[in-house]
Amino acid sequence: MNKEVSCINSRAIINYVKKNMGDLDYLLKDLDLEIDILPDPESYLCDESNWISCTVAARLYERARLYFKDEMTAFHIARYAAENFHLGYGQRIIVKAFFTIKMGLKNLQRINDKWNRNKRVELVEIKSNSAIVRLHWAKGMDVSKDICLYNQGAYSYMPVIWGGFPISVEEKGCFFNGNPYCEYHLSWSSKNNIRIFVSRFFSSRSVLNDTIKEMERDKLVIEHKFEEVNRLNIDLNNRVKQLQAIQETGKAILSVLNLDDLLTVIMNTLASVCNIQRALILLVNEQKGALEYLHATGFEGELPEIIKRYRVPLSRVNNMLVRVLNSGRSEYVPDVEKSHLRKENIVLSYGKSRSVNVVPLITGAKVIGVIATDSLEVDGVPGETRDALEIFAPQIAIAIENARLYKQLQEQMIELKRSHALLSRAEKLAFLGDLAARLAHEIKNPMTAIGTFIQMLPYKIDDEEYRVNFHKIALEETDRVNNLISELLDLVNIRESRFESTSLHELIEKMILLVSPKSNANSIRVKSIFDPAIKKVWIDGEKIKQVILNLLSNAVEFTPEHGMITITTKKIMETKNGPGIQIIVEDTGEGIPENLIDKIFDPYFTTKHRSGDHRGTGLGLFIVHQNIVDHGGTIEVKSRVKEGTRFIIDLPVHPQNTKKIMEKQL
Numbered sequence: 001m002n003k004e005v006s007c008i009n010s011r012a013i014i015n016y017v018k019k020n021m022g023d024l025d026y027l028l029k030d031l032d033l034e035i036d037i038l039p040d041p042e043s044y045l046c047d048e049s050n051w052i053s054c055t056v057a058a059r060l061y062e063r064a065r066l067y068f069k070d071e072m073t074a075f076h077i078a079r080y081a082a083e084n085f086h087l088g089y090g091q092r093i094i095v096k097a098f099f100t101i102k103m104g105l106k107n108l109q110r111i112n113d114k115w116n117r118n119k120r121v122e123l124v125e126i127k128s129n130s131a132i133v134r135l136h137w138a139k140g141m142d143v144s145k146d147i148c149l150y151n152q153g154a155y156s157y158m159p160v161i162w163g164g165f166p167i168s169v170e171e172k173g174c175f176f177n178g179n180p181y182c183e184y185h186l187s188w189s190s191k192n193n194i195r196i197f198v199s200r201f202f203s204s205r206s207v208l209n210d211t212i213k214e215m216e217r218d219k220l221v222i223e224h225k226f227e228e229v230n231r232l233n234i235d236l237n238n239r240v241k242q243l244q245a246i247q248e249t250g251k252a253i254l255s256v257l258n259l260d261d262l263l264t265v266i267m268n269t270l271a272s273v274c275n276i277q278r279a280l281i282l283l284v285n286e287q288k289g290a291l292e293y294l295h296a297t298g299f300e301g302e303l304p305e306i307i308k309r310y311r312v313p314l315s316r317v318n319n320m321l322v323r324v325l326n327s328g329r330s331e332y333v334p335d336v337e338k339s340h341l342r343k344e345n346i347v348l349s350y351g352k353s354r355s356v357n358v359v360p361l362i363t364g365a366k367v368i369g370v371i372a373t374d375s376l377e378v379d380g381v382p383g384e385t386r387d388a389l390e391i392f393a394p395q396i397a398i399a400i401e402n403a404r405l406y407k408q409l410q411e412q413m414i415e416l417k418r419s420h421a422l423l424s425r426a427e428k429l430a431f432l433g434d435l436a437a438r439l440a441h442e443i444k445n446p447m448t449a450i451g452t453f454i455q456m457l458p459y460k461i462d463d464e465e466y467r468v469n470f471h472k473i474a475l476e477e478t479d480r481v482n483n484l485i486s487e488l489l490d491l492v493n494i495r496e497s498r499f500e501s502t503s504l505h506e507l508i509e510k511m512i513l514l515v516s517p518k519s520n521a522n523s524i525r526v527k528s529i530f531d532p533a534i535k536k537v538w539i540d541g542e543k544i545k546q547v548i549l550n551l552l553s554n555a556v557e558f559t560p561e562h563g564m565i566t567i568t569t570k571k572i573m574e575t576k577n578g579p580g581i582q583i584i585v586e587d588t589g590e591g592i593p594e595n596l597i598d599k600i601f602d603p604y605f606t607t608k609h610r611s612g613d614h615r616g617t618g619l620g621l622f623i624v625h626q627n628i629v630d631h632g633g634t635i636e637v638k639s640r641v642k643e644g645t646r647f648i649i650d651l652p653v654h655p656q657n658t659k660k661i662m663e664k665q666l
Contacts, residue, residue: 001034003051004141006115009150010045010052012081013060017067019080027063032056054118054141061146074146078153082160101159101167101188105131118143124183129190135182137175145176155186165191238384243391259403266396267297274388276373278351282312282321283361283369283400289314291321291369294400299351306346320358324370330359330390334380347372355380359389361397368397443484446477497540497630504537504544504581505530508567511548515556523562526552531570534581538654543627550620551585551647558589558645572650579653580633586646592639600637601625 017027028041035041035056044050045060065073104111108121118141124132135151137143156169167188173179256262263281270276278298282291291312296303312321320341324331333339333356336348341356343349348356353374361369371393375381453470460466505528512526519526548567555565568584592600603622628635632652639645 001032001056002053002141004054004117005052005057006048007045007050007052008048008115009057010060011048012077013064014042014046015084016077016080017064021067026067027060031059048115054143054147058142058144058146061144061150065146072149074149075153075156078150079157079166082154082157101164102126102128102131104158105133105186108133118147122181130185130187133184133186135175135184137181145174148174148176148182151182152184155184159188165189256399257403257406259400259407262399262403263295266399267295269392270373270389271297274392275382275385276389277375279371279373280347281361281369281371281396281400282310284314284325284367285311291325294369304350307350310347320356321370321372324358324360325367328360328362328367330357330386332357332381332386352376354378357381357386357389359386359393361393361400363394363397363401368401371396443481446480449477450474497543499538499540501536502539502541502544504534504539504569504583507541507545508548508569508583511545511552512567514549515552519556519565522556522559524556524559524565525563526565526567529566529568531581533571534569537581537651539631539651540627543630547624547627547649548583548585550624554620555585555587555589555645559587560589563588581651581653583649583651584646585649586644588644591641591643591645592637593641594639597637597639601635 014024014027017024024042028035028045030036031041032053032055035044035052038044045052061074061077064077065071067073070076105123105126108123112119112121118138120136120138122134122136124134126132133155135148152169152171156166159165159167165188167186170185170187171182172185173181173183175182256265266281267279270279276298278296280296281294283294284290285292288311291314293308293310296307299307312319314322314325316322317326320331320333333341336343336353336356341348347353351374354377355375356372357374358370358372360367361371371389373381373385373389450473453474456466457470460470508528508530512528516526552565552567559565564587566584566586568582568586570582570584572580572582601621601624603619625635628649628651634650636648636650637645638648
């Protein structure tokens with residue numbers, strides 16, 4: 001709201017209406033939002049130290065005019081103000097100090113500026129018994145003809161303040177009829193000058209008396225204002241402290257997820273911040289269609305089971321608790337004895353409550369329960385306590401809902417772990433069953449071949465060719481069974497990793513030496529490119545041996561004669577678990593079809609039949625993958641048919657730390 005007109009003007013309107021009609025409801029209702037929200041709009045509009053906008057002043061003049069059904073109402077208000085000194089003591093002293101009409105007119109702008117900012121006053125001409133005055137209205141302000149009439153009345157009856165007679169004011173031009181300004185022609189008789197001249201002898205005493213009265217009045221006003229401001233400051237400081245406490249405790253509440261701990265924090269907060277002695281929280285049980293007891297505080301001794309089992313069906317719509325739940329609005333009963341509450345209610349009778357306040361617990365658009373507090377005192381639950389609880393209740397609701405969701409999540413996680421354990425057990429059983437079936441099949445074939453040769457041996461004992469073939473095939477099939485059993489033992493004999501500081505390059509050289517007989521036989525060159533920055537690394541040597549030997553053996557198996565196998569090491573700054581090392585095993589073999597790359601680490605999957613070798617169990621790369629995972633590392637394969645295959649292994653420098661991190665995550 002703009003500050004354009006002193007409330008000395010609105011006070012004149014209000015006093016005039018009160019004197020002649022007495023009803024102010026029509027005058028002051030829905031006047032302006034800033035004024036409407038005040039506890040006492042009339043006092044504000046009658047305080048000459050306050051200011052209002054031209055819009056509000058125009059509305060007051062208009063309502064008064066419509067109220068009295070008289071177009072000259074604003075003029076009459078000005079006359080009433082002058083005759084009854086409703087200009088206010090301070091303003092009356094200023095006007096009275098000018099002594100004469102001519103001095104007053106010469107100082108019209110100064111007088112106007114004391115209680116108006118909506119116009120400029122121009123004194124066009126002044127003579128002994130006449131004058132011409134023009135009012136230039138400010139642009140952009142909501143002025144009206146009523147304000148113009150008020151000014152005419154003020155000029156007409158201004159001499160009354162000096163003990164003279166009213167003067168004649170004739171409007172020669174009006175801004176509100178299309179003129180650029182309002183022009184008034186003022187005239188007065190010589191008698192008026194004589195009367196005012198005589199009154200000058202008494203003006204000094206009159207001004208002094210008025211000044212003393214004004215000072216006394218101002219003293220009382222200042223004392224009243226000081227007391228009011230002091231009280232407001234105390235209330236404001238208390239409210240600020242309360243809001244700060246609510247904010248801090250709200251943060252604490254929202255950080256607690258355990259429901260039992262949360263309820264303790266909530267109740268302690270209600271006692272300290274909201275000054276609540278006793279409180280009861282009830283939440284909605286949608287399955288049972290009822291409000292159920294959750295927690296209580298402030299009751300003497302152990303809370304009886306009948307209170308803890310307290311339940312209110314949601315169908316009981318006349319119950320105060322259910323009513324608050326359904327409406328989402330708080331209810332306060334200042335006197336239980338005189339209310340319609342059922343006095344035999346177990347909570348009321350046990351608590352001997354004199355007053356009850358119930359606040360909904362709302363989170364989002366949902367009411368999840370209620371919190372009820374009471375008082376044993378005659379004065380009831382204090383207003384500030386009820387206000388604080390209104391502010392605090394949404395935080396309580398959110399905190400309880402979060403705690404309930406967290407509890408549900410914990411229960412679901414426990415159930416998920418239980419289901420995962422059962423699934424893992426089932427997968428292990430299925431794996432063992434499949435393993436047994438494959439083991440039986442893989443061992444049965446070579447054993448059948450060996451058994452057949454043994455059965456025929458008595459009849460072919462003299463056949464040298466038969467003996468040589470039998471010897472060769474028996475050894476091959478025996479090796480096949482031994483290889484199968486070795487891989488199966490590697491798979492089932494999973495041992496805890498034993499990390500040691502190991503020379504990676506020496507380990508790789510040994511594995512290259514192990515495959516050299518077969519690689520040399522096929523004229524396959526095995527090249528090593530080692531990063532000199534890599535010295536000893538923290539690994540499980542036996543498991544990494546399995547990895548390197550398996551990858552090199554597969555590379556030799558699938559690389560044609562005169563091909564090449566390259567094994568490279570290099571230090572890398574980042575893996576998913578920090579700094580690490582990289583091992584790359586690359587061959588120039590047949591490559592792996594794109595549709596099979598994602599399957600090569602699955603158990604029992606093998607492509608060795610494609611090379612004419614039927615001895616593959618499909619467990620080698622599966623074990624490789626498991627060993628790399630045990631180190632907290634990763635293994636990746638890239639391959640192109642007819643161009644070769646590359647296995648890329650990334651290992652962290654500190655696999656033990658990595659493993660601990662993984663265990664914590666799991």
